[in-house]
Amino acid sequence: MSYEVNINGEDREIEILGREGNRIKILLGDKTYDLDLMEVEPGVYSVLWQGKNFNFELTPQSLKKYTVDTIAEKIEVEIVDAESRYMRSRKGGEEEDVAFISTPMPGQVVKILVKEGQQVKGGETVIIVSAMKMESEYKVVKDRVIKEVLVKEGDNIEGDQPLITFE
Amino acid sequence: MSYEVNINGEDREIEILGREGNRIKILLGDKTYDLDLMEVEPGVYSVLWQGKNFNFELTPQSLKKYTVDTIAEKIEVEIVDAESRYMRSRKGGEEEDVAFISTPMPGQVVKILVKEGQQVKGGETVIIVSAMKMESEYKVVKDRVIKEVLVKEGDNIEGDQPLITFE
């Protein structure tokens, strides 16, 4: 899967090149970082880069959004994955005619708000999925008719699995 | 269910007479205590009795055994329930001829070590059950033949439910 991180509003590609214990090699944009990165307390990371020590405290704002508290300033970081790109593209008006709803992450179905054959309006939530203790609502972008509901409430689901398909 | 607590080696009956929020009324032996009892941090209790403040730190030693650290001394406390009494009676040589193995607490079956029809020797473990993150081995006291295994590994079980029956 390919990822980007949105840092204070700007998207940059990110890729883990290697990892062994705390040591991690990562590509951000065109820069490569060799790091010793450790979660020393819940949500608190110590990052060593070229000997320099950075202490970061992470506060998750949602599933993929973090506020990173450095000593100097707070940095807003959003993880951009396939789902985010899809969501964005829909927001952007250039709507893909997707055939189904899926989640990018493993989780559990909390609530299904539609039935097979039901007509739903654009913007309506059709399913709520919980992952990592946070719930996300998945909406349709335009008016659709529900074809199949492939999961039921309480189901554990893997990522990128069709959950609800459309006519 | 009737309980006793074994305090530094001595058994005394204990019963909750009433509870509302932190307030609890409890009978220990022939003494009644009206308490305000609160777990203020994990494993740390503040107990107010007649205004006096007692801070206790609990260290579970096993499912039913605690070391209670008071400021002055450490008290060993064991909860005595039906199971304990049964276990004790078996240890004491006065073996009941029980028809099945059961657990006093809800939990999950970790491992079943016997099959139906199998001959087992006294003292052999037949099933391992986990409850509250701790595993307990259940043994037969004398030589038995397994009649039925009513549960399978991974099953969630309620307390006092027959798990394995004997011929």
Added chain:
Amino acid sequence: MIKKILIANRGEIAIRVMNSCHEMGIQSVAVYSEADRNSLHVRYADEAYFIGPAPSNQSYLNIEKIIEVAKKSGADAIHPGYGFLSENADFSERCKEEGIIFIGPDAYAINTMGDKITARKTMLAAGVPVVPGTTEPIVDLDAAVRTIKEIGLPVMVKASAGGGGKGMRLVEKEEDILSSVQAAKSEALAAFGNDAVYIEKYINSPHHIEFQILADQHGNCIHLFERECSVQRRHQKVVEETPSPIMTPEVREEMGRHAVAAAKAVNYAGAGTIEFITDDNLNYYFLEMNTRLQVEHPITEQVVGVDLVREQINIANGEKLHYRQEDLSQHGHAIEVRVYAEDTDNNFMPNPGKINYIHFPLGAGVRHDSYVYSGFEIPIYYDPMISKLVVWGNSRPEAIGRMKRALQSYKISGVKTSIPFLSRIMDVPDFKNGHYTTHFIQNHQEALKTKENCSEECVDLAAITAFVDFITKREQATPPSSNGRSSMSPWKAFGRKKAVSRI
């Protein structure tokens, strides 16, 4: 001899008082509201009693209930801390009636000092300087001009019926006196239909300097030198230090003498504080007396070496003061900052909530008065102060360096705090040089807002850290697939192994 003290307070000050009780072998009795059952002061006391719902007027301000608990528990004295009932003359009186020692002054001292006009008159009679000004409204123009010349420039002319700045004139030059008074009068007349004015000395660069005093029941009174409390935000002290960077030995001695005279004028017994407004030239005027322990008392303790709560208890016991004035001296320099759960970027809004974890700063010269712990939820009902961080240093620069270090290693997660704001104060050149007045925070708003930026690499690393956290947690959340290990990349296996070893 006092054997058991009820502390009619909560939070850090309740614990502060209990500390001295423990050290003196005195039993302590806590009281708590519904919001405070799991507060540290309850666990810290020998006894603890519930006194009512969370709002303080139904609990910590409930005199009947507190007296009832004192009697039930057999407490022979009550320490009110600061705030709540600490300056309540009725409470002091009531304790007396009930035969319970109130650790604080009697109703007479509280009442006299509690009323601004009575206090002013009492101080004038005792020869303590007060801000020069008229006590009666003046209508006559000539009388006004005469009064201004008596008081001396600069003065503030205020409409006696006024408010909102209308009919107010600052007069700084002699040639402006007549025109200013006339302008103020006609403005007052137009606005309020009344052209009477008050005249008051205007303090140009005001400093808030206060003196700690201790007085026993036998007429002895000493002072424990000054505290400089000019770093204020909306009249709330933010940073306090002692000695004051603008003080001289001569003025200190004179102010100390006046502070003692002020206390003696109301037959004071106990610990108290005389607040003075002081200008750049060290002209000083009595502002008010706080007839209780101050929030900022620790800096005096650090520099003078006297435990003020212990002395309060000794005095309440009827003992004579253990110190003479000549026994006392100032040793080094102390600074206190008040750490609040507040959002300093958002108009200092209180930010109560649950503290996920807290690392207190430790080590040489650091004193910490607090009542919170990891997992504690700061109640919404009371003052959102988390702690008072106090440092001591051999010199003022050493103390400032130490405070910066301490603030840097002070970590609280879960609530927003004033720590970064306090840290920026330590960096403002005017603070470092000791050149500041009560306008300091207002005058340095920009500097105090300015945040350091991360370096480019720091931003990159912050983003990488968030990403790694996301990926790691996600891997950990993935349920094992049915065919087991085969689907697991070495990478995933690492993630899982780490998760396990962390448990």
Added chain:
Amino acid sequence: MIKKILIANRGEIAIRVMNSCHEMGIQSVAVYSEADRNSLHVRYADEAYFIGPAPSNQSYLNIEKIIEVAKKSGADAIHPGYGFLSENADFSERCKEEGIIFIGPDAYAINTMGDKITARKTMLAAGVPVVPGTTEPIVDLDAAVRTIKEIGLPVMVKASAGGGGKGMRLVEKEEDILSSVQAAKSEALAAFGNDAVYIEKYINSPHHIEFQILADQHGNCIHLFERECSVQRRHQKVVEETPSPIMTPEVREEMGRHAVAAAKAVNYAGAGTIEFITDDNLNYYFLEMNTRLQVEHPITEQVVGVDLVREQINIANGEKLHYRQEDLSQHGHAIEVRVYAEDTDNNFMPNPGKINYIHFPLGAGVRHDSYVYSGFEIPIYYDPMISKLVVWGNSRPEAIGRMKRALQSYKISGVKTSIPFLSRIMDVPDFKNGHYTTHFIQNHQEALKTKENCSEECVDLAAITAFVDFITKREQATPPSSNGRSSMSPWKAFGRKKAVSRI
């Protein structure tokens, strides 16, 4: 000027040194072994470098690796803390060769003081009293008797080839001299085939009293008074205090002068400690010099008001001492206890492990030097000291009361600690009165083992609490039955509600 310091240590002392670096605006470089990646000293430094596996001979004692990191990081100085490489003359020399400032004395001073015989001779030459005794074995009976009379009673006669107490005789009375020497000699002959003996002054009630000194590179040297360290267990200090309860101003001055003379005799530069063995009559003899910062240095800092690490750095910078002897005085009383992760009931076995939570004692007069935090696992590879708890009080009794209070509010769960044992020391009358020698712990073994018992009600409440915890956790663990709420008693519902609200 030193701009960046590598701290070749771990634990509380690494953080202690970094604190002074932060306060002085100096960059700090941490080094860490495999066991210390999540240690606080790593997060606390500006830079941190990995130096090898957990065992200290492969990491914190690895001179090559540490020099390599110093060069890589551009550190211009190395602070060794205490222990590890702090008294390693080769390391001091190697730093010099590499052009890195070693914050400590040169190889000559370390070597001279590191060898007992050389140190003794150097001290004798400098006029510093050493324990009187023979330096060569004596075979002749008359010579032995003459030597004993020169040294003065009591003396210890020891077989020169001896060990294990054989051929040892304590001589206290004059009439026993001849017979004792004869007995020692014949016993020695029988046991070792050699009847030569040593004779040494016997110190009856030994006190361990040490003097802190500071010396610059310009020949100036001052002392910062004494520390009393007689509360020891197997030669490990357990409690230290200053001033010593047995000291007099006259002896203090004389010992201070001798301490300065001792340091000057080896051209000492830096912070150092001269240890003396002292008897009840304040006769004192040089024992050894520690050519580094001591574990117990904070009590001197609290009472004298000097930051010793800051002064070490100033000295290493080539600065002249900032203090003259006459500038210094002792102010109040300080006590330090060393809190260990150990099982004092089980022969003081180290008890490393994970700290579930920790509440540090706070408030007036409490200083805490530590490096642990809630959730931290104390590594098994190093000294199991958790922290040094230091209190300051106006007087010795006030300091003792404060220490008791601080120990009482110091809570650590997860590992056994020496806190209860230390608390009992504070209660022993001989300690309270200041009447103790190095035999204190040995002589009060019973009192130090004796634990307070809970009252009958306390025992009941402890049992009830365990029971309630059991029942509550059990209810929470019960899966909801299929027919939902109907099976839930109000009691259960309460348990569940509570569990939810706790999240």
